[in-house]
Amino acid sequence: MIFKPRRRKGRTAVAGLAALATLAAGCAASDTAEQPSEADSTLIVYTGQAGDWQINFNPFSPSTIEGPGTIFEPLFYFNMARNADPVPRLGTEFSWNDDGTVLTVKLRDxxxxxxxxxxxAKDVVFTLDMVKKNKTINSTGYAGTAKAVDDTTVEITFATPSFSQGPQVLGRLWMVPQHLWxxxxxxxNDVIAEPVGTGPFALxxxxxxxxxxxxxxxxxxGEPAVKKIRYVSxxxxxxxxxxxxxxxxxxxxxPVPDIKNFEKNHxxxxxISVPLFQIAxxxxxxxxxxxxGPQTDPAVRKAIYHAINRAQLNSLAFEGTAGPISPGMALPDRDEQYLSPNLESEIAPNEADTATATALLEGAGYAKxxxxVYAKDGKPLAFSVLIPSGWTDYITAVDTMSQQLQxxxxxxxxSQVSWNEWSAARGNGKFQMLIDSLYQGPAADxxxxxxxxxxTGSTAKVGESANPNFARVSDPAIDGALRELEKLSLTDVEARKPHFTAIQDRVQELMPYIPVLTNGTTSEYHDAKFTGWPTLDDLYAFPAVWxxxxxxxxxxxxxxAGQP
Incomplete structure (x- = not known):
């Protein structure tokens, strides 16, 4: 099986705004020798960072502030927004043997x-070996053995058929220089304060x-037409x-106010809004x-799930841009063929079901x-939910759910904290609850x-860094089904169905990530200054700055704008 990808041609508000104006002016003042065209090619982006950045350009760290893709490259780019051929980055083509145990990758020279x-190829082998030896940074569960056949060829051998590992290895591992790393x-845990990569940008x-x-x-x-990218807090x-x-x-x-009239007002x-990530x-x-804490009880988690009024929540927190979510955490539309027939319902209820929530709690021994407030063994069902300061949509969402759960x-x-505090707590497990989104993988699967x-392979004990199984899920049935899926081609739908059913049944039963809504991820961009942005007709990449x-x-x- 040989694959040769086609290349695509080519959060106080006033104080924050004043600070940004100062930053922009400071940037211009410090670059007085720039030609106007270079100033016009400086892209200023805001990722939602509230509070000062803490330096961390380690692409494998869950707290990295930047680097993957820009400074450190993958071998290929896989588009999770649509089914499309992988785009070559440091790799040019790849092939599997017939049983999915050997992946051969050709590299650019x-x-x-x-x-x-x-x-x-030595850098690729070093990177893969390093990831394999360090569980904390092995977020994809890579377990292959890599060798350099020559300077531009890498052969990766797996102990069992591992077709599903292809997009992970090729598209979600960032190649680093052996001579430095x-x-x-x-x-x-090294923050890589002076990153060196092959990517289109450098610090x-x-x-x-x-x-x-x-x-x-x-x-x-070739050098990008965007000459500078300024990340602001x-x-x-x-x-x-x-x-x-x-x-x-x-x-x-x-989010921005009055999103329906955004272009008229700006x-x-x-x-552009694309539904893909599940808020939980x-x-x-x-x-x-x-x-x-009480949140470790599945009955409590499921009671919260049933007590949420999602219609009201969508209206108040997300301006109606969010979509339905499945209790099995597959995407209801994209993954329809894999939805478990054993789910209580294919999508979470829009209205609150207080009767079911109450029955779950009382059945688990809680008394009001x-x-x-319900309590058990003297411990009330009272939770603190961590949110990064300034994330107004999520803050509104939690405040709304707080009223609903009463x-x-x-x-x-x-509990509003800095992004750095929130990220650290998420990684080390020192939280009761937090609000975030589950993200998708490199392929639309x-x-x-x-x-x-x-x-289990992507989590850790509380106090150690988990990446990204932050809920500390460890379930034999889920792990076993994942192992079976790894052996099957992504195109073998019928063979894969029972394993997805097994996973979703346990996900629904355990509910470690309590489903809220599917986020309609909305980005706003300066089309008059730069051209070439993704559109709904041309989703060549998922359009989120983070x-x-x-x-x-x-x-x-x-x-x-204006350049050919």
């Missing part, structure tokens, strides 16, 4: 790291309020919306791995106290979400 060192004692400068990537003049695919979503209104940022992914800008209440769920005797309190967020490496495909495709 014209790529160099930004320190001038040539990229070869071999000297790093702890690759899982120019870093400050807590903003950092800048600059185009790589020796990039194998604001105070949250409202500050992002204000910055868009003032024209001081060029791209953000997040001349020169456009918006993440719980530290597994007592065997050190989690503690005089304050109206009807079933559960107290939910939002539910296997990857389950392997990321529900596999989604890596998709954002790098977009950066590579953009051109300042």
């Amino acid at each position: 014209n790529a160099t790291f930004t320190d001038g060192t040539k990229f070869t 071999s000297k790093i004692a702890d690759p899982a 120019q400068d870093f400050k807590g309020q903003a950092f800048t990537l600059t185009s790589n003049p020796t990039y194998w695919d 604001l105070s949250g979503n409202q500050a992002g919306a204000d910055a868009l209104a003032a024209g001081t940022i060029d791209w953000q992914t997040g 001349p020169g800008y456009k918006a 209440l993440f719980t530290c769920s597994n007592t065997a791995l050190g989690c503690s 106290g005089g304050d109206g 009807a079933v005797g559960i107290t939910l309190t939002s 539910p296997y990857y979400l389950y392997s990321y967020f529900y596999s 989604q890596r490496p998709d954002h790098s495909q977009i950066y590579k495709s953009l051109k300042p």
Whole structure:
């Protein structure tokens, strides 16, 4: 089986806005020698970062602030927004043997790291070996054995058929330079303050309020037309919306008021919304791995699931842009052929079912106290939900759910913290609940979400860094079904169905990530300043500024307006 991919041709608001204006002015003032065309080719982006950046360009870290795709490249780019051929990056073609145990990858011979060192197969083998040896950074569950056949050929052997590992290895592992990383004692925790990669961009400068990537003049695919990317920190979503209104940022992914009339209200800008990621209440769920609190009880998690009024929540928090979500956490439309027939319903109820929620709690031994809150063994059902400060849509969502859950005797309190605190807690498991989204894998297939967020191999004990199974799920039935799926081709639908059914049945029963809604991910971008953005008719990449490496495909495709 030989595959030769086709290349695609070519969150206080006022204070935050003032800070951005200062940053933009400071950037211009410090670059007085720039030609106007170079200034026009500086892309200012806002990822939702509230509070100062903490330097971390380690592409394997769950707390990385940037790097995957822009500085460090994968072998291929896989589009999770649509079914499409992989796009070559550091690889040019790949092939499997007939039984899916050997993956052979051909590499390009014209790529160099930004320190001038040539990229070869030895760097790929080193990267894969490093990931395999370090569980914390092995978020894809890679278990192959790689060898360099020659400078431009790598052969990866698996102990069992591993077709499903292809998109993971090829599209979700970031190639690093052996000559530098071999000297790093702890690759899982080193912040890589001076990153060196093969990518289209390199780090120019870093400050807590903003950092800048600059185009790589020796990039194998030619220097990008976007010469600089300025990542700014604001105070949250409202500050992002204000910055868009003032024209001081060029791209953000997040909510804005009156989204239906956004383009009319923001001349020169456009918006795009793509439903893909599932919003959930993440719980530290597994007592065997050190989690503690009432949220470790599946009955409590399922009661919360049934007590949510999703129609009201969508209206108040997401302006009606969110979509339905399945209790089995497959996408209802994209993954329809794999939905388990044993689900209570294919999609979560739109209205609250307080009777079912109450029955679940009382059946599990909870009794309502005089304050109206259920408790067991003297422990009330009262939870703190971590949210990054400034994430206004999620803050509204949690506040709305808090009011809804009062009807079933559960107290939910939002706890706003910095993104850095939230990310650290998410990784080390020191939380009761937090709100976040589950992301998809490199291919348009539910296997990857389950392997990321529900596999024992991608989690850790509380206090250790999990990536990305933050709920600490460890279930033999799920692990076994994932192992069977790894052996099957992604095109063998009938053979895969029973394994997806087994996974979804356990996901529904355990519910470590409490399904909320499927996020209609909305981005706003400066179409009058840059051309080449993805559209619904041409989703060549998933258009979210924080989604890596998709954002790098977009950066590579953009051109300042007026350039041919």
